[in-house]
Each structure stands twice: as C-alpha cells, then as structure tokens.
Amino acid sequence: MRHVHFPAQRVAGTAVDPNASSTAPPRRLGDKARWYLPAAVTADFLGAAVPVGLVFDAAQQARPVYCAVGAALAWTAVQALRRRYATRALGESRGVLPVVHDWLILIGVLAVARVVTGESTPRLAALGALLPALLITVACHKLTYRHLFAARREAQAVSRVLVVGEPEAAEGVIAHLASRTDHPYVVVGVVPVGEGRLDSGVPVTARLGAVPHGPNADATAVLGAVRSHHADLVLVAPGVRIAGERLRRVAWALHDAGLELAVFPGLVEISVKRLETLSAGGLAVLRIAPPVRRGVQTLLKSAMDRAGAAVGLLLLSPLFLALILAIRLGSRGPAFYSQRRIGRDGVPFVMWKFRTMVVDADRLQAELAGANENDGLMFKMRRDPRVTRVGRLLRRTSMDELPQLFNVLTGSMSLVGPRPPLPEEVARYDETELRRLSVRPGMTGLWQISGRSDLSWDETIQLDLQYVDNWSFTSDVDVMGRTLRAVVDGRGAY
Numbered sequence: 001m002r003h004v005h006f007p008a009q010r011v012a013g014t015a016v017d018p019n020a021s022s023t024a025p026p027r028r029l030g031d032k033a034r035w036y037l038p039a040a041v042t043a044d045f046l047g048a049a050v051p052v053g054l055v056f057d058a059a060q061q062a063r064p065v066y067c068a069v070g071a072a073l074a075w076t077a078v079q080a081l082r083r084r085y086a087t088r089a090l091g092e093s094r095g096v097l098p099v100v101h102d103w104l105i106l107i108g109v110l111a112v113a114r115v116v117t118g119e120s121t122p123r124l125a126a127l128g129a130l131l132p133a134l135l136i137t138v139a140c141h142k143l144t145y146r147h148l149f150a151a152r153r154e155a156q157a158v159s160r161v162l163v164v165g166e167p168e169a170a171e172g173v174i175a176h177l178a179s180r181t182d183h184p185y186v187v188v189g190v191v192p193v194g195e196g197r198l199d200s201g202v203p204v205t206a207r208l209g210a211v212p213h214g215p216n217a218d219a220t221a222v223l224g225a226v227r228s229h230h231a232d233l234v235l236v237a238p239g240v241r242i243a244g245e246r247l248r249r250v251a252w253a254l255h256d257a258g259l260e261l262a263v264f265p266g267l268v269e270i271s272v273k274r275l276e277t278l279s280a281g282g283l284a285v286l287r288i289a290p291p292v293r294r295g296v297q298t299l300l301k302s303a304m305d306r307a308g309a310a311v312g313l314l315l316l317s318p319l320f321l322a323l324i325l326a327i328r329l330g331s332r333g334p335a336f337y338s339q340r341r342i343g344r345d346g347v348p349f350v351m352w353k354f355r356t357m358v359v360d361a362d363r364l365q366a367e368l369a370g371a372n373e374n375d376g377l378m379f380k381m382r383r384d385p386r387v388t389r390v391g392r393l394l395r396r397t398s399m400d401e402l403p404q405l406f407n408v409l410t411g412s413m414s415l416v417g418p419r420p421p422l423p424e425e426v427a428r429y430d431e432t433e434l435r436r437l438s439v440r441p442g443m444t445g446l447w448q449i450s451g452r453s454d455l456s457w458d459e460t461i462q463l464d465l466q467y468v469d470n471w472s473f474t475s476d477v478d479v480m481g482r483t484l485r486a487v488v489d490g491r492g493a494y
Contacts, residue, residue, distance in 0.1 A: 047136030055129035165237030167196030219253030271470035309408035330390035333359035341420040349412040352403035356391025417442025418464035436464040
C-alpha cells in the first residue's frame with residue numbers, strides 16, 4: 001500500500017490545520033450537540049410507548065397505559081444498559097444490526113414480563129406494536145449521525161490526538177490517519193522519542209530522549225504537550241524506546257490527570273470482533289482470532305446466496321424481459337455480455353452482465369488507454385464513449401449487474417464479496433493483492449457502498465482485504481442493506 005504524508009490532517013474530507021490548535025480548538029466529540037441525548041431518549045420512549053398503547057387499547061387490554069409505559073421504560077433501559085446513550089455512542093453510525101440486537105433483547109425481557117404479569121394480548125399484535133420502536137430508533141440514529149457527519153466535514157466535532165512514538169512509527173500513524181476519512185481523529189501534535197526527522201507537517205510539541213532523563217521527565221513533557229494543544233487523547237506508537245516501564249509511567253501520569261491513553265499495536269484493518277485482550281504474567285496481550293473460513297457462518301452464507309439468487313431471479317424475471325428489449329432496441333448486439341473473470345483461489349469463471357457498451361467495446365479500450373481515470377490496474381472513465389444510452393441508465397442504477405444472480409446461483413460468485421477482477425489485472429497482482437482472491441467475489445461489497453468507481457486503487461484493495469479478513473454472516477446482511485442506499489444514491493456509478 002502507498003502512504004502519503006499530508007501537511008494537514010483530514011477529517012471526513014476536510015483539511016484541518018493543526019497549527020491553529022492552540023488558538024481556535026474545534027469542538028470535541030465530548031461536546032456534541034446538547035439535543036442528541038434528549039432527542040434519542042424521547043424518540044426511544046415515545047417510539048415504544050405510543051404504538052404499544054394504541055395496540056393494547058384496541059385489543060381491549062385492561063391496562064394499556066401501564067403496558068405502554070412499561071414497554072417504553074424497558075426499551076430505554078435496554079439502550080442505557082447497552083451504553084447507547086454514552087457520549088461516544090450518540091450520533092455515531094452503528095448500522096442496523098446492533099439496534100436489531102437491542103430490540104431482540106427487549107423482546108426477551110418483555111416475554112418474561114408477559115408471563116409474570118399474565119398479560120394476554122395476542123402475541124403477533126404485541127410484536128407488531130414493538131416494531132415501530134425499532135424503526136424509530138434506527139431513523140433517530142441516522143438523523144443524529146448525519147448531523148454529526150456534517151459537523152465533522154466542517155472540522156468541528158473531532159477528537160484531538162497527540163501522537164507519541166519513535167519518529168518513523170509516529171509518522172506512519174499520522175500518515176494513515178491523514179489518508180482516511182472514516183474516523184473522528186485529528187492529529188494536533190507529535191512527541192517524537194529519540195532523534196529523527198518528521199516530514200508530516202504536524203507540530204512537534206516536545207521531544208523525548210532515546211532514554212529517560214529522570215522518572216518524571218517523560219510525563220512532564222507529554223502532559224505539557226497535551227495541555228498546550230488541548231488534546232483529548234494520547235496515542236502511543238510503541239517501540240523499543242517507548243515501552244515497558246517507561247510507557248507505564250507515562251500512562252500513570254495521564255490517567256492521574258484524567259486523560260485518555262491509547263496504544264497502537266501495529267495492526268491495520270482488523271475488526272474489533274476478532275480481538276480479545278488477555279493477561280499473561282502481568283503482560284497485556286492482544287489475541288487475534290483467525291478469519292472465518294469454515295463453520296456455521298459459511299453454511300449460512302452459502303444458503304443465503306443460493307436462496308437469495310433463486311428468489312431474485314424469480315421476482316425479477318419481468319424486469320429482465322423489459323431490459324432485454326430495451327437493450328436490443330437501443331443498440332445493435334446481444335442483450336447479455338459475458339466476460340472471463342477470476343474467482344476464489346484464482347479459478348476463472350464466466351461472469352454475466354447486461355450489455356451497456358457497443359459490441360466492439362473491448363477492442364476500443366486500447367485506443368482509450370490514455371484516458372483512464374483510475375490510478376491502479378482497473379480501467380475506468382466517467383464519460384466512456386463506448387457506453388450506450390440505455391447502458392448509462394443501467395450503470396447508474398446498477399441494474400447491469402443483475403445477471404450475476406446466475407453466477408451466484410451456480411456458486412462462482414456470492415451476493416457479497418470483493419469485486420471480481422479481470423485475468424490481466426490478476427497477472428499484475430502482488431502478494432498482498434492476491435489475498436483478495438481468498439473468498440468468492442460478490443455482486444456487492446464494501447467497495448459498492450463506499451464510492452465504487454470514485455475510489456482509488458489503494459482504497460479498493462484496502463476495502464477488499466478488510467472484507468476478506470473480517471467478514472461475518474451478520475456483516476454480509478448489513479452490507480446488503482446498505483447497498484440499497486448506495487444504488488439509490490448512485491455515487492461513483494459510471
């Protein structure tokens with residue numbers, strides 16, 4: 001992967017000048033809008049109370065008001081115990097699945113309460129009455145997330161970070177955070193440990209010696225840097241010169257001052273679901289579970305792929321006929337386009353799509369090589385002259401991908417997975433890029449919901465490797481849900 005050093009850190013696509021930190025500090029994550037908490041609690045309470053009260057009253061339940069208040073209190077209690085109202089969680093995007101998990105816990109709690117109280121409302125009616133609570137909570141989270149995202153684009157709601165570490169390690173952390181926009185961190189200063197040059201442009205607020213010059217010298221220097229730059233978090237990139245007893249003393253000083261400390265373990269693109277903290281003889285150990293490659297989750301994925309493809313083909317058959325007619329009437333040539341792609345473990349297969357280009361498009365690509373707008377191995381043009389009028393609509397709506405349901409049904413593709421590459425692309429893959437062939441390619445994936453053709457080559461590979469190493473059945477369901485929004489939005493589809 002290529003990394004680039006930036007003179008200014010990026011937060012959600014907006015550059016933030018770290019040199020301005022001491023005079024005009026941006027709003028912190030802990031200073032989120034005051035309406036977040038009351039809005040979330042009110043929406044959760046009323047979203048459960050009102051539907052339950054109406055349904056139970058219609059069912060002539062003896063105590064509809066008490067049942068409504070009880071359901072509302074139970075729902076807000078579940079959310080509170082799951083720390084959904086904590087400052088760090090409010091307004092943050094958690095996806096739909098965590099909310100569904102909370103809702104299922106609510107169902108269990110109320111099922112027990114139903115038995116204890118002898119409440120007799122029909123089960124399906126009671127379940128339907130609780131469904132709006134789930135939908136309203138999801139909608140409320142989306143609203144606050146969009147508000148927070150807009151604030152981050154203006155470089156306001158951020159977490160200000162001070163990086164401590166050996167120069168090379170510190171520069172690596174700064175560059176990685178600067179190249180990504182899917183986090184709230186802005187680096188406002190760096191405290192290098194030992195000699196070495198730093199080219200990131202981030203202010204060097206202090207410098208620690210290669211060896212400590214006294215029991216409190218390191219702590220005093222770091223605390224001074226934190227205060228001068230209003231940092232919320234100290235992020236340590238540990239190395240030989242900042243580890244063990246030395247790191248522990250810095251941690252003591254920060255914690256005594258009520259400040260947070262985080263340690264970067266040197267891992268990237270590892271889901272927190274695969275991490276487990278252990279203690280071995282006083283050593284803090286981070287255990288990393290291997291990626292899921294077999295077991296119940298893989299069986300569920302295969303079953304969902306085949307069933308989803310079969311149902312999709314059945315329901316979409318009228319649409320298929322309409323699109324075939326539109327393509328044939330719009331330009332000369334067949335309605336379907338087949339192309340050799342590389343699948344799991346490097347096995348080639350034939351992938352099907354609706355034709356969106358003129359018949360001799362493959363031959364014309366060589367003539368357009370100089371107009372390639374992608375920085376990697378893929379060929380992409382925003383206004384490709386080979387695309388037909390009908391093809392532009394199909395690409396904009398992603399309907400050209402629908403014939404890949406046949407590939408999913410036959411097992412050469414999955415509903416969710418990395419983008420299926422061309423043989424000539426794979427021929428130039430390095431060892432890192434070849435790892436994306438460890439799983440079946442998909443009709444949709446993280447690349448689809450993250451910008452599609454607008455992504456750089458490095459960003460595409462990063463997302464594919466993240467999926468390969470961290471996929472789970474529930475994450476596949478989440479990706480498919482988010483794909484609908486990406487298709488409607490149409491960003492990066494051309």
